[in-house]
Amino acid sequence: MSQKISYNFSLPNKLDKKALFLVLGTTLYTVARAAWPIIALMFVKREFKSWYFFAVIGVIILTTFVTKLINYFYFSYQVVDDELIIKKGWLNKSTTVVKLDKIHEVNLNQKFVHKIIGLYLVNIDTAGSSSTEIEINGIDFQKALALKDVLTSSVEINPESRTISSEENDEAIIEDQSADKIKISLISLIKIGLTRNYLQTFGLLIAFSFQIIDQLQDFFYKDDASVYDDIFEASYDEYLGLVGVVLFFGLIAVVVIFNLARTLLTYYNYQINLKDKHLTASYGLTDSHIISVPANKVQMFQFQQNYFQKLMNLFEVKIKQVESNEDNKKKKGLIIPGVNHLELNTLFNVIFSNNLIDLKNGYKPHIRVLAIKIAILCIPAIISLIILYFTDSLLFSWIILPFFSLGCLLIYMGYKNEKMVFKDDFVILKSGIWDITTTYLPIDKIQKVSISQSYFQEKRQIGSLNLYTAAGIITLYYYDFNMLQRMVNEILYKIEKNKHSWM
Template sequence: MCSRAASEIPFDRIQNVDIAQNVFQRALGIAEVRLETAGGGETEARLRYVSRPEATRIQEIVSERKRGEAERDPEEPDDALFELDSGELAVLGLTSANFNLFGLVVLLFVVLGTPVAAEQVSPRLAVLLFLGPALAAVALVVLWVLSGIQAVLRYYAFRLVRHEDELRYQRGLFQQYNGTIPLSKIQTLMIRENVIARAVGYGNLAIETAGYGPGQGNDDIESAIPIAKQARLFDLARTIEDFGEISFNRPPKRARIRYVGRYTIFVAVLVAALGGIHLQTGVLSDWYLGVVLWLLVPPAAHLKWVNLGYYCDENYVITRSGFWTRQTTVVPYYRVQTVSVSQTVFQRRRRLGTLVVDTASSGGFWGGNGIALDIDIEEASRLHETIHNRFQLSVRERRAGNLRSPQPGD
């Protein structure tokens, strides 16, 4: 009431038009329309009290105007790519564990679960934290259940369709959401499989666009497919980017030896810390039993190594990494921004390096860059040159194709 602002947004700057409805808005038949621009995922404008049919019409108009075409009949059917059924929704709930929070909970109860540390916090809390392992297990189960409930509510009735040159999705039980993903803005595809989902053959497909993770802002990336069988995920990914069969190259075995050394140092530091606590306080008389953790070092090093890989073909560079959440990243050459090779002091000792293929994505915690970790340094240099040359070639081919293509209005 005290101030009024007016803004003008060119159609070609609008990257996404998203529609959100909570329970009360659905009851009133209204929705909120969010106009997102390419400037880093900022919401440029919000239309908060729009009727649901009008919100759909606005989304359709912007989509057509961006292509310079006549308005399309919103009732015309789209090409359905994926619908989440009840069985997949149940699997999503069971496999949506947040391993980052799990690690924090375990660390909290391991550190504070010792009598000395607990007493420093609070005498009353000491009694509870003395049961640290049991409470940590309960907390992990509670977090697992809460993560599953959140995922089910978030992706209830999920549906993905192809609409002309963009993808459109809808999801949500209490907070319904309709969003768009322009195909022309897609930078990378990421197939993610956490350890639980991978054990039963499932994963999810995420899409990152230039400067924007649709529906979630800068700090996250939207799941194009929240859960599906691994083979189906790759088939769906190929409907977006036409890459072929993947045959990953693993890093050399000396990288695995490096991981054994790294984890051994970690165990040694931990045992030394426990021994220091014993000397200072007299507690933890069995501190030396911490060396038993070294038995986990060889399998941990192998699991890290076996889940690393890279692959290049004529049009794409594809990388894979991660054990707790394994991520396969597909980067088209024409989306590459920079290619770099780096070496740490420890990598130089074993003639290893890390290749990073950077795109114009929004980054965030997960990031959308392709990373080939701990590969042979000579191989990294060769890949650097190959990716650079194929990027230049793909850009020239696309420019030539655009010049030959008829333009609107011709």
């Protein structure tokens, strides 16, 4: 029988003693990140005679360590009267109070340093901030789980019941094991890793490659010569075509391998427990994460699938919650890679108590949107022709045609794939060119609705609809205006009738 350990969160709790190693580690990391360019420059130029520089570094390390040490000793947290209270600071004291019903996500993260000493970082997110509001950095796993259960519990709990034992927590874990569980297999992760985020990874690698080449040129090319000149001179003659083919396929291979490695490292051993309208996901190889998502806090349910993933019956799911700030590009929520259609429907059912909706019948944008987008595409094509004309290079004008044709094809594919369905208290939008994204927006999560119509749209009775939610804005462009008006009236009626809270 395991030893019983009680956690009384009604009293002020301190960080774990082993968190002192985190204080030391973060101190060294902070100073090293700020001073590494100067230290690297000194190593390159072999200038180590400036003893006062190392003295300054030592003073900075000591000052940073003492500051973080004070923050460690004067940090406490407790849960009283359905409120989480965080106190920190010595001279500049601060107290943060958060209502438990305003907490929409509690994440347990374990970075590589945390894994070494066996501690967790607890991130607590609420609406109204551009970043994570509260971090409790340095508590053990059992205590972190117990705190998560208290913070995410929707049941009224009196102060006396804020004491949770490790035995109760172990029982909760055993019960979770008997609950519905979805586990993403290694094969599914490999498949999704080979078929996702091509363009994003390609752009990152291109930018990174140019930075590396520029750094090499700064080190090895002192005159006006360029590393690009050597590359082209060495491959210009009979090897130019071969080098181009090798570089093309080599870049594709690097993109695929990089995608696969990043997916496996990030989402390794992905498991989801589905219980009591809660989703608890755990994943990660080098950095471990445990994320708890209450179903009533979900703002949008989104999944995407491209051609290859469709052949393998795989989806990538994004469960979006409250976005803390409109300028915050890192959306809060949960990403689930590599689920099949049955698991996708199970996730949807746990969150919304409903099955996925048939999207065969729906509304499409007005055909005029094709003409507008193609007209916009003509602008860069005409500018390119003008430049070629004034530079006496019209001989190369044929290059514009395939790019223009490709752009028109992509515009048509985007129009063909777009569809909107309004059914069963959901607004559903399907869109995309290669990665087809389907977004489910529950009506009770809509905060504001607006219709816009320009002078030219008014003649053809078309307009655009903006749906404002806590997770962002969804806009439907160039739809039938009368249909949008009926849709807005029904949305407002259902919101007023149901009176559900968007939080």
